[in-house]
Amino acid sequence: MRNLFFIVLAVALAACALNAQKDLTANQQKWETSGVTHYRYDLFIGCFCAFTEQMPLSIEVLDGEVVSMTYADGTPIAADDPLMELFDHFSTFDHLFADLQTGPASKADEVTVEYQPTYGFPVTINIDQVKEAVDDEYYLTISNFEILK
Numbered sequence: 001m002r003n004l005f006f007i008v009l010a011v012a013l014a015a016c017a018l019n020a021q022k023d024l025t026a027n028q029q030k031w032e033t034s035g036v037t038h039y040r041y042d043l044f045i046g047c048f049c050a051f052t053e054q055m056p057l058s059i060e061v062l063d064g065e066v067v068s069m070t071y072a073d074g075t076p077i078a079a080d081d082p083l084m085e086l087f088d089h090f091s092t093f094d095h096l097f098a099d100l101q102t103g104p105a106s107k108a109d110e111v112t113v114e115y116q117p118t119y120g121f122p123v124t125i126n127i128d129q130v131k132e133a134v135d136d137e138y139y140l141t142i143s144n145f146e147i148l149k
Helices: 002-033 050-054 084-089 093-102
Strands: 038-047 057-062 065-070 110-115 122-128 137-147
Touching: 002 093, 002 110, 038 050, 038 084, 084 093, 093 122
Parallel strands: none
Antiparallel strands: 038 057, 038 137, 057 065, 110 122, 122 137
16 A cells, blocks of 8 residues: 555656646747847845845846846946856846756756746746755746847
């Protein structure tokens, strides 16, 4: 009976993972076919980190490249800012999809994503790298999306 429980649990988990992958693929395709090449959005990175008081970041993207990135107070983030490597990892919707597909998020124990219904980009991503670990969780929230011309 105990083995049956673990088999049912394994099948249920595999089905959840398959559905999450289908959602990811469908929403990534929706984003890629949207034709949006110039956009701005706010990114809040929540974690047990010292920089959260500087959130959200305001990010402008043109043709897949970051045009500008500023802290919440409007201060531009310099290329040599010690946090730039981390911020750049989440700086475009293409980067977010890549992280979910093959990056660190794809290897996490638990990931939940909500997608924007029209364009398909993630609006919230919650990541728990190691379920049994403490303080390794982080979440991303995308808001104030704006298409620029």
